[in-house]
Amino acid sequence: MHELAITEGLVDAVRERLPGRRVTCVRLEIGALSGVVADSVRFCFDLVTEGTSLEGATLEIAQPPAVCRCRICGRDFEPDGPIAMCPCGSAEVTVLAGQDLKITSVQVA
Amino acid sequence: MCGTCGCSSGALITVLAPDRPVPAWLGGGHPGRAHDHGPHEHGAHDHGPHEHEQGPGGQDAGHAQIPDASGAGRTVQLQQKVLAKNDDLAQANRQWLRDRGILAINLMSSPGSGKTTLLERTTRELAGRMSISVIEGDQETALDAKRIQAAGSPVVQINTGVGCHLDADMVAQGLRGLDPPSGSIVVIENVGNLVCPALFDLGEEAKVVLASVTEGADKPLKYPHMFRQADLVLLNKTDLLPYVDFDVRQYMSDLRRAAPDAMLLQLSVTTGDGMQGWYDWLRRRVPPPHD
Numbered sequence: 137m138h139e140l141a142i143t144e145g146l147v148d149a150v151r152e153r154l155p156g157r158r159v160t161c162v163r164l165e166i167g168a169l170s171g172v173v174a175d176s177v178r179f180c181f182d183l184v185t186e187g188t189s190l191e192g193a194t195l196e197i198a199q200p201p202a203v204c205r206c207r208i209c210g211r212d213f214e215p216d217g218p219i220a221m222c223p224c225g226s227a228e229v230t231v232l233a234g235q236d237l238k239i240t241s242v243q244v245a
Numbered sequence: 246m247c248g249t250c251g252c253s254s255g256a257l258i259t260v261l262a263p264d265r266p267v268p269a270w271l272g273g274g275h276p277g278r279a280h281d282h283g284p285h286e287h288g289a290h291d292h293g294p295h296e297h298e299q300g301p302g303g304q305d306a307g308h309a310q311i312p313d314a315s316g317a318g319r320t321v322q323l324q325q326k327v328l329a330k331n332d333d334l335a336q337a338n339r340q341w342l343r344d345r346g347i348l349a350i351n352l353m354s355s356p357g358s359g360k361t362t363l364l365e366r367t368t369r370e371l372a373g374r375m376s377i378s379v380i381e382g383d384q385e386t387a388l389d390a391k392r393i394q395a396a397g398s399p400v401v402q403i404n405t406g407v408g409c410h411l412d413a414d415m416v417a418q419g420l421r422g423l424d425p426p427s428g429s430i431v432v433i434e435n436v437g438n439l440v441c442p443a444l445f446d447l448g449e450e451a452k453v454v455l456a457s458v459t460e461g462a463d464k465p466l467k468y469p470h471m472f473r474q475a476d477l478v479l480l481n482k483t484d485l486l487p488y489v490d491f492d493v494r495q496y497m498s499d500l501r502r503a504a505p506d507a508m509l510l511q512l513s514v515t516t517g518d519g520m521q522g523w524y525d526w527l528r529r530r531v532p533p534p535h536d
Contacts, residue, residue, distance in 0.1 A: 138409060141412070145330060145331065146327045164327070172444070218470065219503055231473075238326055239323045239327060240324060242321050243319065243321070244318055244320075245318050
């Protein structure tokens with residue numbers, strides 16, 4: 137359940153950037169290959185924000201797809217699961233995008 | 246987690262060096278879940294290397310305030326990695342280790358794969374040739390630290406309590422407790438878990454995933470996030486291959502799909518088969534001691 141530590145980290149980061157400001161919405165980006173479950177973050181968010189300047193804030197999560205590049209055929213593709221296999225059959229791939237776990241913006245009151 | 250710097254304040258950290266007495270808490274008393282930061286020394290919370298006012302690309306997001314379309318509030322762009330604090334602390338650990346010429350390995354596996362047994366044998370067999378110290382992560386008890394101590398390596402036990410992984414701040418504290426010599430190896434034995442530790446950079450030079458034939462061959466496909474991170478995968482308990490249903494060829498093929506860049510070494514810590522390959526891998530990476 138690393139999502140609890142991750143949610144604590146994001147709440148702390150917002151409070152540190154905006155000390156004392158009341159936050160009404162937090163927007164996150166959780167990449168498809170980030171290893172973090174968006175629903176678990178949603179579950180933890182209300183618990184972690186209780187009693188803080190983020191209490192009651194809504195949480196908007198964007199989940200951008202992964203992009204991988206095949207080292208054999210050179211093609212960029214979106215893997216259809218956590219194991220990135222190129223349609224050409226190669227497993228020799230580099231992950232270009234989809235591993236990010238990021239706070240994109242927040243809305244303050 | 247600490248509300249100011251994001252470090253974890255809930256871990257209990259205990260140093261068990263061979264030349265130090267067993268601390269009192271093993272018999273009861275706790276030294277306290279110290280908020281006593283490690284190599285990065287940011288006790289006063291004046292953050293040096295991890296001034297995280299910048300976006301991941303180095304450009305300052307500048308707290309740009311854009312009026313929200315609804316007019317109900319204002320949007321503040323942050324563009325900040327959620328784990329930026331941990332990553333910054335990890336980078337401080339990495340720099341601290343490099344400055345001192347110390348090789349740090351993050352050793353991860355499921356519970357029961359043989360991490361501690363691997364380190365016991367490694368410590369004994371490399372005694373006098375390579376200096377090894379260990380940071381042990383477990384939810385509870387100092388059982389593993391006592392085994393490593395008995396094998397002859399200085400060791401710090403970190404008990405994460407409810408935590409399922411080590412983070413960079415715990416490791417910073419552990420490093421300060423160990424004070425490893427230049428030209429030595431620090432193995433960070435993470436909490437036995439193939440999920441959470443994959444996300445937390447500790448400042449290591451390499452990630453090693455230990456697997457064993459008794460766990461079944463499907464782990465690289467079931468836990469791809471963990472295996473994708475690995476620089477080296479050690480497949481342990483190969484002496485049991487005649488007794489278990491484990492297809493090594495299939496395992497190698499699946500591992501290649503999950504982790505195309507990882508190197509695989511097969512070994513049996515019990516019999517010693519294949520251990521030389523692991524020692525050679527370590528030896529190639531240990532930096533020369535600094536003066």
